[in-house]
Amino acid sequence: MTGLRPPDPALLDQLAAVLGPQGFVTERALIAPWLTDWRERYHGETVALLAPNSVEQVEAIVRLAAAARVAIVPQGGNTGTVAGATPPADGSALLLSLRRMNRIRSISAQDNAAIAEAGVVLSDLHYAAAAIGRRFPLSLAAKGSATIGGLVSTNAGGTQVLRFGPMRALVLGIEAVLADGSRFDGLATLRKDNRGYDLRQLLTGAEGTLGIVTAAAVRLVPAIGSRAVAWAGLPSPQDALTLLRRLEERTGDAVESFELVPASALALVLANIPGARPPLTPACPWNVLIEAVGSEGGPDPAEGLAACLASAIGEGLVLDAMIAASEAQAEALWRLRESISEAEKIDGPSLKHDISVPVSEMPAFLEREGTRIEAAFPGSRIIAFGHLGDGNIHFNLLPPEAAERSAWIDAHGEAASALVHDLVAQAGGSLSAEHGIGQAKLAEFVRLTDPVRLAALGAIKRALDPQGIMNPGKLVPLASDGKGQ
Amino acid sequence: MTGLRPPDPALLDQLAAVLGPQGFVTERALIAPWLTDWRERYHGETVALLAPNSVEQVEAIVRLAAAARVAIVPQGGNTGTVAGATPPADGSALLLSLRRMNRIRSISAQDNAAIAEAGVVLSDLHYAAAAIGRRFPLSLAAKGSATIGGLVSTNAGGTQVLRFGPMRALVLGIEAVLADGSRFDGLATLRKDNRGYDLRQLLTGAEGTLGIVTAAAVRLVPAIGSRAVAWAGLPSPQDALTLLRRLEERTGDAVESFELVPASALALVLANIPGARPPLTPACPWNVLIEAVGSEGGPDPAEGLAACLASAIGEGLVLDAMIAASEAQAEALWRLRESISEAEKIDGPSLKHDISVPVSEMPAFLEREGTRIEAAFPGSRIIAFGHLGDGNIHFNLLPPEAAERSAWIDAHGEAASALVHDLVAQAGGSLSAEHGIGQAKLAEFVRLTDPVRLAALGAIKRALDPQGIMNPGKLVPLASDGKGQ
Numbered sequence: 026m027t028g029l030r031p032p033d034p035a036l037l038d039q040l041a042a043v044l045g046p047q048g049f050v051t052e053r054a055l056i057a058p059w060l061t062d063w064r065e066r067y068h069g070e071t072v073a074l075l076a077p078n079s080v081e082q083v084e085a086i087v088r089l090a091a092a093a094r095v096a097i098v099p100q101g102g103n104t105g106t107v108a109g110a111t112p113p114a115d116g117s118a119l120l121l122s123l124r125r126m127n128r129i130r131s132i133s134a135q136d137n138a139a140i141a142e143a144g145v146v147l148s149d150l151h152y153a154a155a156a157i158g159r160r161f162p163l164s165l166a167a168k169g170s171a172t173i174g175g176l177v178s179t180n181a182g183g184t185q186v187l188r189f190g191p192m193r194a195l196v197l198g199i200e201a202v203l204a205d206g207s208r209f210d211g212l213a214t215l216r217k218d219n220r221g222y223d224l225r226q227l228l229t230g231a232e233g234t235l236g237i238v239t240a241a242a243v244r245l246v247p248a249i250g251s252r253a254v255a256w257a258g259l260p261s262p263q264d265a266l267t268l269l270r271r272l273e274e275r276t277g278d279a280v281e282s283f284e285l286v287p288a289s290a291l292a293l294v295l296a297n298i299p300g301a302r303p304p305l306t307p308a309c310p311w312n313v314l315i316e317a318v319g320s321e322g323g324p325d326p327a328e329g330l331a332a333c334l335a336s337a338i339g340e341g342l343v344l345d346a347m348i349a350a351s352e353a354q355a356e357a358l359w360r361l362r363e364s365i366s367e368a369e370k371i372d373g374p375s376l377k378h379d380i381s382v383p384v385s386e387m388p389a390f391l392e393r394e395g396t397r398i399e400a401a402f403p404g405s406r407i408i409a410f411g412h413l414g415d416g417n418i419h420f421n422l423l424p425p426e427a428a429e430r431s432a433w434i435d436a437h438g439e440a441a442s443a444l445v446h447d448l449v450a451q452a453g454g455s456l457s458a459e460h461g462i463g464q465a466k467l468a469e470f471v472r473l474t475d476p477v478r479l480a481a482l483g484a485i486k487r488a489l490d491p492q493g494i495m496n497p498g499k500l501v502p503l504a505s506d507g508k509g510q
Numbered sequence: 511m512t513g514l515r516p517p518d519p520a521l522l523d524q525l526a527a528v529l530g531p532q533g534f535v536t537e538r539a540l541i542a543p544w545l546t547d548w549r550e551r552y553h554g555e556t557v558a559l560l561a562p563n564s565v566e567q568v569e570a571i572v573r574l575a576a577a578a579r580v581a582i583v584p585q586g587g588n589t590g591t592v593a594g595a596t597p598p599a600d601g602s603a604l605l606l607s608l609r610r611m612n613r614i615r616s617i618s619a620q621d622n623a624a625i626a627e628a629g630v631v632l633s634d635l636h637y638a639a640a641a642i643g644r645r646f647p648l649s650l651a652a653k654g655s656a657t658i659g660g661l662v663s664t665n666a667g668g669t670q671v672l673r674f675g676p677m678r679a680l681v682l683g684i685e686a687v688l689a690d691g692s693r694f695d696g697l698a699t700l701r702k703d704n705r706g707y708d709l710r711q712l713l714t715g716a717e718g719t720l721g722i723v724t725a726a727a728v729r730l731v732p733a734i735g736s737r738a739v740a741w742a743g744l745p746s747p748q749d750a751l752t753l754l755r756r757l758e759e760r761t762g763d764a765v766e767s768f769e770l771v772p773a774s775a776l777a778l779v780l781a782n783i784p785g786a787r788p789p790l791t792p793a794c795p796w797n798v799l800i801e802a803v804g805s806e807g808g809p810d811p812a813e814g815l816a817a818c819l820a821s822a823i824g825e826g827l828v829l830d831a832m833i834a835a836s837e838a839q840a841e842a843l844w845r846l847r848e849s850i851s852e853a854e855k856i857d858g859p860s861l862k863h864d865i866s867v868p869v870s871e872m873p874a875f876l877e878r879e880g881t882r883i884e885a886a887f888p889g890s891r892i893i894a895f896g897h898l899g900d901g902n903i904h905f906n907l908l909p910p911e912a913a914e915r916s917a918w919i920d921a922h923g924e925a926a927s928a929l930v931h932d933l934v935a936q937a938g939g940s941l942s943a944e945h946g947i948g949q950a951k952l953a954e955f956v957r958l959t960d961p962v963r964l965a966a967l968g969a970i971k972r973a974l975d976p977q978g979i980m981n982p983g984k985l986v987p988l989a990s991d992g993k994g995q
Contacts, residue, residue: 222720
């Protein structure tokens with residue numbers, strides 16, 4: 026980051042004049058909540074939180090910051106898990122919150138599309154779509170805080186990727202302010218547009234390092250007619266994958282979610298979450314939560330699901346299964362899945378990994394490498410759960426029962442994570458399936474990534490942000506190529 | 511292209527040594543078919559056609575060409591419509607054919623994925639997928655010649671974009687040789703991978719200007735259980751769009767194709783294609799070809815389609831409709847749609863445009879702007895057909911009946927196309943929905959594109975291909991930014 030400067034009083038005066046009192050925040054109590062990342066592991070500093078309410082204000086901010094060579098860290102709902110929106114600890118960067126830009130500029134059932142500003146909260150987009158008989162088919166636990174700009178910039182995943190893909194597959198258009206303060210207007214709701222390199226795709230998942238996403242046009246799909254939620258117990262992850270492929274063959278695209286839950290994760294939930302009840306008795310070594318949906322006038326998805334589960338039980342592929350008989354039961358099953366992270370947190374610190382390997386290899390990976398890691402760190406336990414159908418598992422390691430957990434993680438965490446990532450790399454997988462790189466995974470990303478790829482990323486970064494003012498220190502390892510800024 | 515040089519004898523000797531007699535082709539008769547574009551409007555020259563059979567040979571070619579500052583034009587099946595794979599007429603570039611790299615390296619039903627080399631012909635991938643109970647859900651008329659590398663590099667569309675998206679949405683991984691001869695290995699079949707800028711997406715649709723795609727990992731989906739093909743006659747394109755949204759709401763993702771055919775296009779087919787027969791009598795002013803598919807054990811898609819069409823007829827939305835009673839009838843309906851281009855060709859030269867606007871605006875665009883253009887060029891007729899559900903229409907203009915067509919196009923074609931593109935730009939649309947830019951649309955692309963966007967494209971091009979040897983003169987307007995190479 027050679028060449029960057031901290032914000033000086035003259036710049037701050039100019040910014041205050043542009044943004045007005047509501048948009049230029051220096052009061053400590055108002056800034057503090059946004060300086061620490063969601064997982065509370067990184068703590069940043071800033072002299073001012075900038076909260077523009079229009080794209081014109083964002084352009085003005087970037088022009089001023091570019092002229093002064095001051096870094097900008099964009100932030101949405103601050104729900105990311107890799108500290109990609111946490112400013113540096115030395116206070117050298119400005120924190121730019123997009124949360125006041127929260128208008129849905131347009132929404133259309135005929136277009137199956139909406140244009141939402143970066144600060145629109147995911148839940149609000151869900152409500153707006155439902156009001157016109159549509160839905161936005163991306164959801165995740167942080168939906169009440171996560172914003173569209175953040176979801177775009179992190180290429181967020183969630184529980185419906187199996188059917189609809191991640192955010193990248195739902196973005197039709199993007200408006201962004203680039204590093205020189207110019208506005209890239211790619212906000213159309215066009216379904217097809219083959220003009221040149223796809224800057225929309227380049228900005229999606231760029232974690233604010235190439236420009237600041239100020240609005241996005243996104244796909245909507247028809248509202249759900251009916252849904253069926255089932256819980257199935259199985260002998261192994263391989264059986265779960267076999268079941269998934271069979272369901273897909275027989276029900277087409279009806280299966281939207283297929284979430285793996287091992288007995289260990291379920292036990293953590295039952296022990297720590299009030300009101301949680303076991304869905305099957307006796308408990309099974311592995312479980313999947315399945316959601317299938319049907320269209321308005323179409324057949325009830327519960328029928329196809331029930332038939333498929335019954336025949337799978339008949340041949341021993343599935344040990345036991347239940348289909349929720351009411352919305353309340355369906356919600357209770359989903360709560361079991363969505364409470365795993367919270368249950369882990371109550372249980373104590375753990376070492377989290379968000380990995381992917383080819384879908385067909387995940388069952389063997391879980392069995393083989395889980396055992397290997399537990400052997401390398403005696404007493405530790407792997408809790409592996411999540412999006413089996415995407416080949417994406419949250420592969421978390423709990424310290425030994427006897428250990429003081431934080432101390433154990435301080436002592437062994439780095440080595441244990443390195444081993445997990447090495448095994449993932451050997452399997453041709455990714456050390457960040459859906460959470461991104463941010464600052465939390467940057468070192469491991471550099472360690473395990475082909476220099477050809479790193480060089481290309483660095484070249485793109487330098488081409489579009491030659492001063493390096495856009496969210497420096499995140500995602501792109503500029504120092505490593507010998508041409509750091 | 512300042513700084514580029516034509517290939518000299520020393521370079522040709524080195525290339526011949528690397529590629530061997532089968533891979534280094536100088537015989538005129540073997541090269542000639544590949545020097546003219548698919549629409550036979552651009553004619554190139556080259557001293558040698560390079561036909562590597564491995565990624566290592568591609569690396570060697572690019573290293574040698576980069577050292578000699580010689581341009582390379584990659585080519586697949588040569589079925590593109592914008593002359594993106596046609597070498598320059600001055601013979602200064604090497605033509606690199608990927609057609610010998612035609613192995614399917616792997617294919618897996620458990621992964622729902624295949625890894626195909628760039629030269630694999632689309633039909634062959636269709637057959638390979640069918641053999642394992644899967645399908646690759648992208649098809650187009652040139653499927654017997656078009657290659658995977660070309661489909662990736664042009665982000666091809668086709669008739670199933672409505673449900674599955676264009677090539678971009680089906681690419682899981684890419685292997686490419688970059689401008690310095692290094693290999694980018696991004697070939698995994700991972701469903702989710704959030705590590706850095708998505709180079710796979712950047713290379714998709716880059717028309718070979720950033721690197722040479724040598725292989726791609728692509729998504730497969732379950733094979734179709736059954737399909738229903740219908741032909742419906744309607745009063746207007748707006749009624750067609752209303753029908754599409756209703757079908758989607760009632761049948762979920764069953765509708766894969768929804769192709770608009772005006773009476774004028776159908777008349778051209780009936781007049782020029784032997785054996786073509788009118789599907790409905792009397793003829794309707796507008797028609798749609800609908801394909802709906804069902805999964806293996808699921809309900810027959812014909813039932814939902816028939817019910818929806820019947821109620822649409824009842825309320826006057828649809829004038830008349832038929833559902834194919836056999837595969838032969840279904841194929842005959844598809845032939846009507848797929849013969850439109852051929853019928854146009856037999857009828858005589860026309861002026862072709864591949865435009866998109868937001869889906870909801872296309873009906874009004876067709877009625878309003880079609881009239882305006884016909885008025886501006888008296889006697890001319892617009893034939894507009896294609897992918898209404900994607901907001902993408904092939905908007906072709908036939909010269910007046912009395913005129914000598916080629917002469918009329920020479921005299922008025924540029925002005926007429928400029929007017930079409932102006933009207934598309936005013937509607938927030940794209941002058942290239944699925945065909946790309948190549949060399950055929952470069953001038954119009956530059957004329958109508960925001961300088962911010964052009965500057966970003968130029969910066970990316972210079973960053974990844976600083977010498978400008980990768981398919982120069984296509985897609986990226988380097989000269990316009992004053993920093994030409």
